Amino acid sequence: MESKRSKYVLIALTVICVLLIGLTSIHDEWLTPLRTGVGYFLIPVQSGVNKVGSAIYDEIVDYTKLKDALEDNKEMKDIITQLTEENTRLQAEEFELKRLRQLYELDQEYGQYNKVGARVIANDSSNWFQVFRIDKGSKDGIAADMNVVAGGGLVGIVTDVGANYATVRSIIDDSSRVSAMAIQSGDGCIVGGDLTLFKEGRLRITNVLKDSDLKDGDKIVTSNTSSVFVPGILVGYAAEITNDTNNVTKSGYLIPAAEFDSLQEVLVITDLKVKMTEETTAEDGASAETQAGESETNEAGETAASSEEETAAAQ
Incomplete structure (x- = not known):
């Protein structure tokens, strides 16, 4: 009930304002005093409406600016987060590359080993x-x-x-x-x-x-x-x-x-x-056998040559 009453009052005031504005636009002389009286009534109302409208407009502008600033701030935070993650990743890759270079140098230093x-x-x-x-x-x-x-x-x-x-x-x-x-x-x-x-x-x-x-x-x-x-x-x-x-x-x-x-x-x-030691031992054994074989061959050759010399001397 109260809501309907407020609605009717607002409509009545609106109609009155419209009529008054219409009267002030008529230029007949007999209406001059009426227009003057209406002006005394409308000017404060218009000033109040203008102030309220300006305040509302300023609030809307400020809200829009604030909303834009918040969106820009969010975008900047996202960019900062992305750049921080990218920087961290690059630093990690740099440190990893440094370690791998050290391993490569170590690999080259001990190149005799697999x-x-x-x-x-x-x-x-x-x-x-x-x-x-x-x-x-x-x-x-x-x-x-x-x-x-x-x-x-x-x-x-x-x-x-x-x-x-x-x-x-x-x-x-x-x-x-x-x-x-x-x-x-x-x-x-x-x-x-x-x-x-x-x-x-x-x-x-x-x-x-x-x-x-x-x-x-x-x-x-x-x-x-x-x-x-x-x-x-x-x-x-x-x-x-x-x-x-x-x-x-x-x-x-x-x-x-x-x-x-x-x-x-x-x-x-x-x-x-262990395997390196076994291979070295096997190589040493093979070398010893080879040297022994060469020694036996040399001794056999020397014996044969000595026999030939003795035969020639006998002849």
């Missing part, structure tokens, strides 16, 4: 990669006791192999022992894993003869006498070499060449030290 590239897919619960898994396994030619390198040097050795994965024990693990030698002097040593010590960025070097020429800064590589590690792989650099209390040996520390807190890609050397 290798397979692999990605690290898991590691143990600690922050260091003392034991980790790679995404290559027996179907890729990976076998136990194969050496693993990355970041410029020796990382560890394969201990367990599945069809499409392999487990690697790194040289920083407490149970790791690497038979090594100083490349400058050839002096032998043992590099022992020590996770607690590695938190200081180093491992332990032991079993160095007192009279050896091993000194700080010397390159330490895998030894020819190692039973599982192929020879000549950089392990790290000697540091703080001192005489032991037994006055027979020396010991010290090793700064590893590889970085064990950010391993992502590695190279697995598919040449096994």
Whole structure:
């Protein structure tokens, strides 16, 4: 009921305004006082309507501008998000390219060995990669006791192999022992894993003869006498070499060449030290047999020549 009453009042006012506007447009003289009176009534109404209309228009314009600004802001945020994602992706690709270049250089440095590239897919619960898994396994030619390198040097050795994965024990693990030698002097040593010590960025070097020429800064590589590690792989650099209390040996520390807190890609050397040793032994045996055969042939030739000389002398 109240809604209908308001509606009728609005219609009545509208009609009155229209009539008044019509009267003010008539130019007869007798209507002049009426037009004047109507003007006094309409001018405030028109001013109020104009102000309300202007305010409404300004509000509409401001709302439109605000809406456009919000849409532009959303578009800018989307562009910023896209550019941030693109920048992150490019940075990741740049870092990956850098790592792959390092692996390529490592591959070239140890070109005498056959290798397979692999990605690290898991590691143990600690922050260091003392034991980790790679995404290559027996179907890729990976076998136990194969050496693993990355970041410029020796990382560890394969201990367990599945069809499409392999487990690697790194040289920083407490149970790791690497038979090594100083490349400058050839002096032998043992590099022992020590996770607690590695938190200081180093491992332990032991079993160095007192009279050896091993000194700080010397390159330490895998030894020819190692039973599982192929020879000549950089392990790290000697540091703080001192005489032991037994006055027979020396010991010290090793700064590893590889970085064990950010391993992502590695190279697995598919040449096994055991097979290399067997092949060398077989070659040495074949060489010895060949030399023995040549010696027997020479002796037979000398005997025949001696017989001919004796026969000629008798004649």
